[in-house]
Amino acid sequence: MIRLAIQKSGRLSEDSLNLIRECGISFIASSYKLKTEATNFPLEILYLRDDDIPGYVQDGVADLGIVGQNVLVEAGYPELELEPLGFSKCRLSLAVARAAHYDSVADLQNKNIATSYPAILGKYLAEHGVQANLHTISGSVEIAPSIGLAEAICDIVSSGSTLLGNGLREVETVFRSEAVLIANQHLNEEKRELLEQLQFRMQAVRRARRNKYILLNAPTASLAAVKALLPGIKSPTVTALAEEGWVSVQSVVNEDDFWHITGQLKAVGAEGILVLPIEKMIS
Ligand SMILES: Nc1ncnc2c1ncn2[C@@H]1O[C@H](COP(=O)(O)OP(=O)(O)OP(=O)(O)O)[C@@H](O)[C@H]1O
Ligand SMILES: O=P(O)(O)OC[C@H]1O[C@H](OP(=O)(O)OP(=O)(O)O)[C@H](O)[C@@H]1O
Numbered sequence: 001m002i003r004l005a006i007q008k009s010g011r012l013s014e015d016s017l018n019l020i021r022e023c024g025i026s027f028i029a030s031s032y033k034l035k036t037e038a039t040n041f042p043l044e045i046l047y048l049r050d051d052d053i054p055g056y057v058q059d060g061v062a063d064l065g066i067v068g069q070n071v072l073v074e075a076g077y078p079e080l081e082l083e084p085l086g087f088s089k090c091r092l093s094l095a096v097a098r099a100a101h102y103d104s105v106a107d108l109q110n111k112n113i114a115t116s117y118p119a120i121l122g123k124y125l126a127e128h129g130v131q132a133n134l135h136t137i138s139g140s141v142e143i144a145p146s147i148g149l150a151e152a153i154c155d156i157v158s159s160g161s162t163l164l165g166n167g168l169r170e171v172e173t174v175f176r177s178e179a180v181l182i183a184n185q186h187l188n189e190e191k192r193e194l195l196e197q198l199q200f201r202m203q204a205v206r207r208a209r210r211n212k213y214i215l216l217n218a219p220t221a222s223l224a225a226v227k228a229l230l231p232g233i234k235s236p237t238v239t240a241l242a243e244e245g246w247v248s249v250q251s252v253v254n255e256d257d258f259w260h261i262t263g264q265l266k267a268v269g270a271e272g273i274l275v276l277p278i279e280k281m282i283s
C-alpha cells in the first residue's frame, strides 16, 4: 500500500482527484472522510491542507503528494519534486497600488511587503539586492495595501482579477508554479514499484490530454503534403477510400499545434476532418 496526500479542498483538489480517477483508480470520496482506500490499486489517499503536504511527505507520513511548486519550494523541500502535472498553473507576483510610483524592484527598498511566501520572496529580493520588511500573513494578502499594512504584496496570480478587484497592479513575476507530484526519498522497494506504476499511468494520461486523434480524407495527389504536416507517433495510417483517387489519413497531433495544422491541412485539400480525444497514450 502506498499513501498519497492531496489537498482536501481548494484549487488543487478537483484536478488531483480527476488525475487519480483517469489513472483508472477507483475510490469512494466523501467530504467527511479524510482518508480513503482505492478499491482497485494498493493506494491510500489522505486529504490534507496543502501547506502540510510537503512536510508529511518529507517525514514519510505520506509517501507521495500532489502540491503546488510554490508551497513545496516555500516549505524548503524542492528536492521532493518528481514531475509537473500540468494543472493549477499560476505565478507569485509582486503588486503595488494602481497609482503607486514603480519603476523597478529597487523601488521596494525598505518598503513593507505582505506575503504568504516569505522564503521565496526573501530569496528573490536578496538576488536583486533589495532589503525590505516582509509581513507574513496567511491569506487575503491583496487587502494589505488598502488597510495600510504594506505598500506592496507578493501573492498568487492567475487571471489577475483579484489584483484588479483590489486596486493593485502586478509589477514583477517572482516565481512560476504548477501542481507537481512529490515523493519521499526513502521509499522501500515495494513502494518504489507502486510509484513507478502510478507514474506510468499519470504520464499516459498527461500525454493523452496533450494530444488529439485526427482523421481526414484527402486526394491521393495531396498525400505527400498531408503526411508532411502529420508526422504521427511513428507515421500516419493511410487507407484507400472506396472513391478512386482519395485516401483516409489517421494520425495524432499535439493540442498546441492543432489549429495551425488543421488550417494547413485544409489548404492542401483535406476534407471531412474529425478530431477525437485520446483516453490514454502509451509510448
Ligand atoms: N487562482 C489560481 N489559479 C491557479 N492555481 C492556483 C490559484 N490559486 C492557487 N493556486 C494553486 O493552488 C494551490 C492551492 O490554492 P488554494 O487557494 O486552494 O490554497 P489554500 O487556500 O492555501 O488551501 P488550504 O486550505 O489547503 O491550505 C496554491 O498553492 C497554488 O499552487
Ligand atoms: O488572479 P486570480 O485569478 O484572481 O487568482 C488569484 C487568487 O486565487 C487564489 O485565491 P483563492 O481564490 O484560491 O482563495 P484563497 O485565498 O481562499 O485561497 C490566490 O490566493 C489569489 O488570491
Ligand SMILES: [Mg+2]
Pocket (backbone or CB within 6 Å): 049, 050, 051
Ligand atoms: Mg494552504
